[in-house]
Amino acid sequence: MLTKSIGFNSLVLAAFALVTALLLASTYLGTKDQIAESERQAAEKALLEIIPNERHSNDMLVDTLAIPQQFWSKLGLHKGGEINIARNHGKIEAVIVPAVAPDGYSGDIRLIAGVNMDGTVAGVRVLSHTETPGLGDKIDLKKDDWILSFQGKSLTEPVSSKWQVIKDGGEFDQFTGATITPRAVVTLVKKVLEYFAEDRPRILKLAVPASSATKQQEATDE
Amino acid sequence: MSDVSYREISRNGLWDNNPALVQLLGLCPLLAVTGSVVNALGLGLATMAVLVGSNAVVSLIRNRVTDAVRIPAFVMIIATFTTCTEMLMKAYTYELYQILGIFIPLIVTNCTILGRAEAFASKNALIPSIADGLLMGLGFGAVLLVLGGIREVLGSGTLFANMDLLFGPVAANWSIQVFGSGYSFLVAILPPGAFIITGLLIAVKNALDTRAKQRRDALKARPVKGAKRVRTTGVVH
Numbered sequence: 001m002l003t004k005s006i007g008f009n010s011l012v013l014a015a016f017a018l019v020t021a022l023l024l025a026s027t028y029l030g031t032k033d034q035i036a037e038s039e040r041q042a043a044e045k046a047l048l049e050i051i052p053n054e055r056h057s058n059d060m061l062v063d064t065l066a067i068p069q070q071f072w073s074k075l076g077l078h079k080g081g082e083i084n085i086a087r088n089h090g091k092i093e094a095v096i097v098p099a100v101a102p103d104g105y106s107g108d109i110r111l112i113a114g115v116n117m118d119g120t121v122a123g124v125r126v127l128s129h130t131e132t133p134g135l136g137d138k139i140d141l142k143k144d145d146w147i148l149s150f151q152g153k154s155l156t157e158p159v160s161s162k163w164q165v166i167k168d169g170g171e172f173d174q175f176t177g178a179t180i181t182p183r184a185v186v187t188l189v190k191k192v193l194e195y196f197a198e199d200r201p202r203i204l205k206l207a208v209p210a211s212s213a214t215k216q217q218e219a220t221d222e
Numbered sequence: 223m224s225d226v227s228y229r230e231i232s233r234n235g236l237w238d239n240n241p242a243l244v245q246l247l248g249l250c251p252l253l254a255v256t257g258s259v260v261n262a263l264g265l266g267l268a269t270m271a272v273l274v275g276s277n278a279v280v281s282l283i284r285n286r287v288t289d290a291v292r293i294p295a296f297v298m299i300i301a302t303f304t305t306c307t308e309m310l311m312k313a314y315t316y317e318l319y320q321i322l323g324i325f326i327p328l329i330v331t332n333c334t335i336l337g338r339a340e341a342f343a344s345k346n347a348l349i350p351s352i353a354d355g356l357l358m359g360l361g362f363g364a365v366l367l368v369l370g371g372i373r374e375v376l377g378s379g380t381l382f383a384n385m386d387l388l389f390g391p392v393a394a395n396w397s398i399q400v401f402g403s404g405y406s407f408l409v410a411i412l413p414p415g416a417f418i419i420t421g422l423l424i425a426v427k428n429a430l431d432t433r434a435k436q437r438r439d440a441l442k443a444r445p446v447k448g449a450k451r452v453r454t455t456g457v458v459h
Contacts, residue, residue, distance in 0.1 A: 005288075005290070008288070009288060009290050009291045012286075012287060012288065012291055012295070013291050013294060013295065013298075016295050016298050016299075017298065020298050020299065020301075020302040023302055023306065024302055024305055024306065027305075027306040027309050027310070028309060031309045031310060031312070031313040034313035034314065035309065035312050035313045035316075038312065038313060038314075038316035039316065041316070042316055042317065042320075128320075132408075132412075133257065133377070133408070133411040133412065134377070134378075134406040134407075134408045134411055135408065142384075
């Protein structure tokens, strides 16, 4: 009697598992392409904000180069990462470097920073953060245009000792009530510039030749 | 089933037995995501979709599943609908999906849904169960929306900001600046503010209920002796 009921109930549950698995599988197959497309668009949107379409002619999402392991800890990337390369008709214009600041007020601040080949900042955007709403979240362009103050800065302008928030004697604004968040971002952007300065020769040498990059692009276009 | 009154289902879902204000179920997402109207609406719609779907399926299988495996079967159904909703949101409202983050998969653990499956859908026919899911979802969503609206106005000084995350580019300029730019009142955006405002909403609801009850009692208690004619207008003294 007992074994019979156990057997029957197991069969019922198994049938359920089968039906729900089928339903999940079909939803997955139905949305897979759309999800991939949405993810691609979201990634591309951030890149395009830094390097707009006028400044490059390649597909920055496929034109990438892995960051050497010795720089991972400097940029806060535990699992490594890739830089995206922006080219205009074959000539490298700028690179976009991902970086993570572990020293924000709460949790990691993930950002991408574009660096022009002359070493100036093309733009910085915060991708995700969990800073206090209303205080630290002004690093997000949706809330405040503070992040734009990096534009055009380089390791020589301002000089190294001025790459700090005003409170620490530097020249970047902090926010009222929040110093830790902007401090973390300023430090990280400086690190990105330092990384770029060191890695620049390798980038110029190793970056996928323009011809094959365009070929790749054509392949994806088809 | 003829003994199910849709009027009663509506009253229960929206007011008398509101999941958020009376049953106090699903408070975790309620407090966590109601920082703005768009977040509240996104989670409200997702929850409603899962609730309607799970109620419908639970009702369909209510006579075929034995008591012993009822709960696991319900959980499986709810988890399926939640995962499907999650994939759909990821596909079509990607940015909103990123903002709501963990709270979409956590719809599985929203007790409102298992509660309705147990208390209503497992005992009623298909159409009333769908209606119950829809109205309970509406009741939950309405509270989310009111809370999101109040918190957004008080906390950020805007209303309907970023609605394009849900409705596409058409909604890009729906945002209303209620207070001047740069305004922000931190407590309202943080979880403590959500607690306080939820408390106030519950208090308002209870006050309204008490008033309605007093009025009803007063009507009932009024002696009708000597009333010889029916007056349809004016006040009877």
